[in-house]
Amino acid sequence: MFPTRLTIRDIQISPATVLAPMAGITDTVFRRVVRGLGGCGLIMTEFTSAEGLTRSEGRTMRYLLFELDEHPITAQLFGANPDAMARAAANVEELGFDIVDINLGCPAKKVVKCGGSGLLRDLKLLGEILTAVRAAVRIPLTLKMRGGWDDQSVVAVEVARMAEQIGVEAIAIHPRTRLQGYAGRANWEIIAAAKRAVRIPVIGNGDVRVPEDAARMVEETGCDAVMIGRAAATNPWIFRQIAEYNAAGSYGKVSESDRYALLSGYFRDLLETRWPDAIGKMKQFACSFTHGVRNGSVLRAEVHAARTPEEVLDRVDRFFTAPAALGG
Secondary structure, eight states: OOOSOEEETTEEESSSEEEOOOTTTOSHHHHHHHHHHSOOOBEEOOOEEHHHHHTTOHHHHHTTOOOGGGOSEEEEEEOSOHHHHHHHHHHHHHHTOSEEEEEEOOOOHHHHTTSGGGGGGOHHHHHHHHHHHHHHOSSOEEEEEEEESSTTOBOHHHHHHHHHHHTOOEEEEEEEETTTTTOSOOOHHHHHHHHHHOSSOEEEESSOOSHHHHHHHHHHHOOSEEEEOHHHHHOTTHHHHHHHHHHHSOOOOOOHHHHHHHHHHHHHHHHHTTOTTHHHHHHHHHHHHGGGSTTHHHHHHHHHHOOSHHHHHHHHHHHHHSTTGGGO
16 A cells, blocks of 8 residues: 655654655656645755855746645755765755665766765765764655666665665665666665665655556555656656545546646746746756647647746747647
């Protein structure tokens, strides 16, 4: 049975579903869209550089903007310097976040050089980082990790046990290796093995594309919650659909009218909030979201060819209001 809630210390997260941190996607506008659609228990920021945060760089601070209606919310940090990570975590706590999370999952080369999944090759340094951060904050500490660096060094169970001993209060596992990237299948048995090895909550992540996948992940791994990333970028309704599926065994489909309203509303919110480089943000979001739209490649091309925010909105309006577009 799908868990009704996830408890991380004194924080009650219900439903037991989590929006994964995604660079360029999980900004405050998108997170509030997901929260407004319903069904998501915990949302997370884009992963944020600890070094940038401790230098108070304006661009870095933008990643940590959030509104009061986003609680409970987790800030995710990446970095490889224990002192910088500790100071950044303290800053996160001061900003009012409910949880601080350490990124051990990002496979991007520029992140691996200074943290992310690169730390899975240096568990001694990882232990020092977790210890420093744990000592620096009073709020719950969690981490999100890959299964390991490659198939010869799957360390999820070892990291889970070490994290639990240090005082980490929940772990999320994407059971692909760093070298896999997003190719191949996620080995859910790694999640199950970690769940058997520790007492703290284990959150499963990877290859959850539809509500049926979420239910199957819980059944096969025993995980305490399900985290969704890429599927939420193309279908932000997935959390609501999971809740509907768990309650009734079926869920509502998303129409093209729904997609039009969400995409147009997201773009307009960016303009109203005067988001820096709004047109770049619009194009970035359209690149992921339109993979769930009929003839999405045409819409992506139209959006990317636009020169102004007004052109973007006009092209979205024209695309969806064409006679063939709203038949879904």
